[in-house]
Amino acid sequence: MPSTQLETGNPKLETDLRDLAQDIVRRAMNGGATAAECVVREGDEFSTLVRLGQVETLKESGSRSIGVRVFNGQRAASTYSSDFSRDSLDRMVKSALELSKITSEDPFGGIPDASQLGSLTGDLDLYHEDVYSLPGPERIDYARRAEKAALDFDPRLKNSEGGSFDAATGHKVLANSHGFVGEYRRSYCSISAVPIAQTEDGAMQRDYWFSVARTLSKLESPEQVGKVAAERTLRRLGARKAKTAQVPIIFDPMVATSILEHIFEGVNGDSVYRGASFLAGKLGHKIAGDNVTIIDDGTVPGGFGTSPFDGEGVPTRRTVVIEKGVLSSYLLNTYTAKKLGLKTTGNASRGLAGTPGIGPGNYFLQPGSRPPKQLISEIKEGLYVTEFLGHGANLVTGDYSRGASGLWISGGEFAYPVEEITVAGNLKEIFFNISEIANDLEFRGSVASPTLRIDGLTVGGE
């Protein structure tokens, strides 16, 4: 690997990534591939962390990488590189072709049919240069202000893991041997604060809050972020254990998204065709209550899960996953669709290497009509969960058991904070036991849920 004079730092090359991707596809085809696909990614990141008023870290950099997937008949292989020198790229293509000799003939392998390829047109509002427009000192000031707002909120907030401001941009190009070539850029910026509260006896609690947006203009103020972080942290102070019991549980929107993620895993074509999901074979069946409608939509302008095409060059779309409790669609890429005799839903997600996986677009639960406060007010004794620890969901069996903390509800109001407890049940029943869905749907990422009430779960404690 003699070093790499060709290129980086030469701004022109960066506009030529499209040509490069097409060139790699051509080289693979000339080398004997029957189909090929190339992805090029480049990105820049900036992050700063301010702790107790002082800058703690500043990080600023960019990188790029390229990957190729080739088919040799029905055999697939992939290679990738961070080195864009001609030698290295030649080696990457050659290795992929070599590697494809040792994989198996898979009758369902292949890139999407030409008729399925395409890209959404129009401005999807995914890229704003302004995320980098703040001068250095102002970026630091955003982080500082968020932390300060948190620490100034209450004297019990004395320590902190800091306030931060991050910005990033990404550029992705995809080309394949059916002539598809597409590219898009996305931008991102965020502010967060992580204060620590302490009681007189020294017990500490930490929580956080954040705002994230594709443009600076939509970011919440650092003061707002700091204030919410402070409130979320303070309400945990003095937490105790709860008694083991079966009680109604309210899921705060931040933890309610985890229920959606479990459903996502369950309808993910990869788990479905392997029978690794208890939702396999349940298309058209009732799997949740009438009040549950879940949608995946990769086309929403400005969305955190939006892109003009998926990881295989198929246009993204809107898919109703669960309609009034009935499972109406799995989420699929080309391979899993073929395995199941269905059509891709444009949910292919592709890293640099390996076969494409499946990822959500903007994936959410349709909100109900009542405010979360009303849901809480109806509970005599129950639990309001604000945080889960661990990953205790088994999609094969539906078994569900997680560490939790939150607030105990007594007489329709928050009584005291609780921690070191578990919440357990089975997802097969949990989906039916979503008894209330509030009206507070808000996207702070690509997966979003309103506040939920779920009955029938077991709280494990003393």
Added chain:
Amino acid sequence: MNSSAQLSPLPTQRHLNLVGKSLDKQLLSDRQRFFFDHYGVTENDLEHYLAAALSAGGDYADLYFEYLSSTSLMVDESMVKSASQGISAGCGVRVVSGERTGYAYTDDLSASRILHAARTAALIASAPAKTRVAGFQQTAARSLYPVTLPSVDAEITAKVELVMRADKAARACDPRIQEVRASYSDELRNILVVASDGTFAEDSQPLARMNVSCIAKTENNSARGGSGGGGRVALDFFFGDKNPEYFAREAARQAILQLDAREAPAGEMEVVLGPGWPGVLLHEAVGHGLEADFNRKKTSAFAGLIGKRVASEKCTVIDNGTMPWRRGSLNVDDEGAPTQETVLIEKGILKAYLSDKLSARLMGIADTGNGRRESYEHIPMPRMTNTYMLAGQDNPEDIIRSVKRGIYAVNFGGGQVDITNGKFVFGASEAYMIEDGHITAPIKGATLIGNGPDVLTRVSMVGNDLKLDEGVGTCGKDGQAVPVGVGIPTIKIDRLTVGGTAKKDPGGFMQ
């Protein structure tokens, strides 16, 4: 259930240690040359880059060069569905000024890009340039993983054989095993670390692992099982005791067992942990809380507890980066410091934190060689290596016999901890009821939750059967993943909360 007390995965390693000298020298000289030979880097260049990094007056600067090559293979439905190889290379530049850290990296190892990164990182400081001490001092390092042929360079056909054999073996175990996925992955990471304090260290770090997961199905029931292992080993490791059949049988056994698992109990009870991977308890309950960065900032529930009792006197907990062939081991850490064996808790008393250079300097403690990072794109921080509890005196059978009603947990998924309030979880994937001193029925997976600073004070029995895990652990912190190891003998915890369902009517809606 295995109860052998074995600290090393390979019988051959003792042999290698004895004859190590000459072999090590040869390997050492190979690895020293990597960036010099392949990228034409010279000592002069390195000094030049460091000078640029300190051009705005930082106190300290380091460069981390990395060249990582990796391979992965996956068999599913008895077909090799995926094969991939790749390389990733780059250089990260860090500048420290007081408590401030500036960081920048490049994936292009040309002089101009490294200098650009160095000048970007330099901006953290704002003072006149400092001249650094000239000349580098090579870190005297061990040779903990002296592979002659790194597995990334081994024949791909041998790796294909491994995954195909695993698939076949799992299916052969039982007709109810109906879905099998077996994967193999390896990497070789060449690194060079140089710093303005004169540090100069190179290493060549192999890492390989196999995984088998399967699903058992009956007419009205399904369950999953998984197994895997590896380490900083060559390919021949998987052709010894820890072969594909070994991992496949274990994965199949767990899946079949789970078909008959009953509801787990809920609430506080006695918990016995089996030896080996259940050591994830130590990793979550105490390990993270003892990382020096959290203690410097006093954000850890363990802050200020050095010299205090944090465990029963039967507990001695070690972090050890120097164990041959182990997944969590390193000849030098990612700051170029030699790794070591650190006693964290001795007979129940908290002795030390795990530190990197920055924490060591700011806290006035020794650098324990625990500065690690995921890649050149990341800032190093204190991390665990292989974390385990020393064996005690108790016979494992006696430990089980002493329990009236509780659970015996022998396999776990992963865990998580909130450093600040000390609450941690770890998820049991294979566990049994203990009733009147006897192991009875297998129970469904359940999360266990406890409080780090006091869970070990409730350890009333420690077995004589210390075992380390098979080599599958990956630890995440601040978005950075690094390979680690854990180990523990059989232990009894007098009280821990088990997150079962303990339902009254286990009927369900979806029949």
